[in-house]
Amino acid sequence: MKKTSLNRREFLTRTAQRGALVASGGLLWAYLLQQQAQATATAIRPPGALAEADFNASCIKCGQCVRACPYDTLKLAPVGDTAAIGTPYFTPREVPCYMCEDIPCKQACPTGALTPQLSRINDSRMGLAVIDIENCLSWQGLRCEICHRECPVQGKAISVEHHPRKLSKHAMFVPLVHSEACTGCGICEKACPTDEAAIRVVPPDLVQGKIGSHYRLGWKNEAGITKDFKPAAKIKSPDDQPAGGLDYLNKGEL
């Protein structure tokens, strides 16, 4: 009898010890995983990559996409790299994605982490180019616009607009990126002639804002106009007349 109860006690202690070991190990492990997942927030993924959390869950880190890329664009992050352990990413300033029409990286992916639903490379959203206007040559008034000319989504992802310039009759021609067309391939970042690229591709989440749905931009589209909007009737008052003396600008007197 005595022996059984001792054994049982020992058994219970052992079970408890093991449980504690597994639980504490598990907590530490979960923490490590969380840390790793956060590290990926800045990585630029291959075309067709699922949203970051889904991508991290689905990718098995096999590197078949890396091997399929004819330009050696993609890398599989070794431990201690900027992207999370073993996941594929690329650094546009080194080698951008040249946007192959047949998307071989996506075709090679066995898991679907690079989604088979991506059929046209122009629909991919690897990142979004943003311009540092304080260091962009064009924004200083020089005629660069290299990014605009190199962009494979010609004229749609980067347009060149003119912009008035102080102390000069000549306008500036400045590049502007349009998120609805930019694929995030990074060819612009690679091409930018400044010492540190003045145009860079970053994960859209990190830079894109969102207008609240309660803003109705009626001047941009009809649907934005509130249906029952009626401008208040003008209040007529005797003083409600243009100040004659100040109206010379509109009367062609200049």
Add this chain to the structure above:
Amino acid sequence: MNTAAKENKLGPNGKPVRPFVMPKSMRGKLSVWRYLIYRRTLQITILLLFYGTAHWGWNIAETPIIVGNLSASKLLGFIPLADPFASLQIMFTRHMPQNELLIGAAIVLGFYALIGGRVWCSWVCPINMVSDLAAWLRKRLHINDNFRLSKQLRYSVLILTLLLSTITGLAAFEWVSPISMFHRELIFGVGMGWTAILGIFLFDLLVQRDGWCGRICPLGAFYALVGKLALLRIGFDAPTCTHCCECIKVCPEPAVLNFSKAAQQGMIISGECTNCGRCITVCPEDTLQFRYRFKTSTHQPAHSNPRLTTGE
């Protein structure tokens, strides 16, 4: 060796207990090492095939031989292969992988289910070379265990892996696996992955013999379960066994060599056996041999076992 004490002893079968003696001739030595040599050859060949395909463009008729790594790959351009445990973890994150991965995982799973789950461990896994080296050195340096982890711990780690995969939404073991890290970095460029290997080496060397592979690794635990029904087994010819225990000394999973169980079954039945063949070549009585699970054995098991009839 500690032969003096055993010199005059008789085994349960009435025959004298002979110790294992390493043969003097090179031929004899090679024969003792034969499975070790086969295993290393296979392990290194697999590594080389991946590496050669990736870096030296190895191909057969323009088709790359094997692209990817041990987590998932494509053999000869059309046969998908995938780590079934990694695939299972992905499914536990509630993401359904594409068919290609599922088929690859099924092929690999089927293969190991037939020839022994832990054949992966001793014949393919690159960590095996590290842990074998640690075990060998530990024997040389006479380092004793100063700490004991249960052999069952790995099954808890296995369950924890699946649980954490669901909770964190990341394939929990794949994200920290030193096996995948090591193999990936060998093929895709080296980072800090080797520190994990060093960790395993030191743990196995200084803390606990076969600590990683035999007690912690959930992939080994997974394959131990897969191998429960495998057809390729280490056969145990009970009447010839003198219980010299040479096999137990070399086995990385000694609990697996349970003589009474093995005698009953005529083979080693535990899924934890890695089919490495170490025991076969040190057995002085040729008791142990690879065998097919369902072969009609020449010896009647149980009741013709001298241990159970005369040896009492």
